[in-house]
Amino acid sequence: SQQGEEDPQALSIQEGENATMNCSYKTSINNLQWYRQNSGRGLVHLILIRSNEREKHSGRLRVTLDTSKKSSSLLITASRAADTASYFCATDHNNAGNMLTFGGGTRLMVKP
């Protein structure tokens, strides 16, 4: 299966709740990134976490990385209806040049 598999595939929550998405990968990485895609649009880079980092914050986003488990999580706190989108993790592997490998994505719906 693909590197960077997200879990769950779909998530529906109420506005104000937190949303947690997980990503697993198979081989060692230089960094892991999260992207967001609104319906009908291109992907937008959200945050990057390097392989030697364990946690990173950006506004309402918190990303964790556990290289021993080859997994990452993206937490969106105090979600808003505008956070409704698909979220993808992407992995930069040591021998892949500038290539990123994208997972299948989590479709998040935040209900007002």
Added chain:
Amino acid sequence: DARVTQTPRDKVTEMGQEVTMRCQPILGHNTVFWYRQTMMQGLELLAYFRNRAPLDDSGMPKDRFSAEMPDATLATLKIQPSEPRDSAVYFCASGSSKTQYFGPGTRLLVL
């Protein structure tokens, strides 16, 4: 506000026709990627270039797809002949392994 641009935004064509999609990467970015996105397969890397040279096009069906960068401001993806299974959204992105900047995509429908 630098951004990746793609044309056309939408394309409807008949099976067997040639389709050409164009991308203008962000000025100064030396790596350009072509992706295809479908509901069934998700986001697939088709090809990518660094300094206009193709580095990897293993994700691309070679018999009908071709990708080129005639100059630093233009990348093209061509399908000839097109087939209904090529219907998808095609994204161009430029940047590096640190960040990729995606264009808005070309939505292709092959009838």
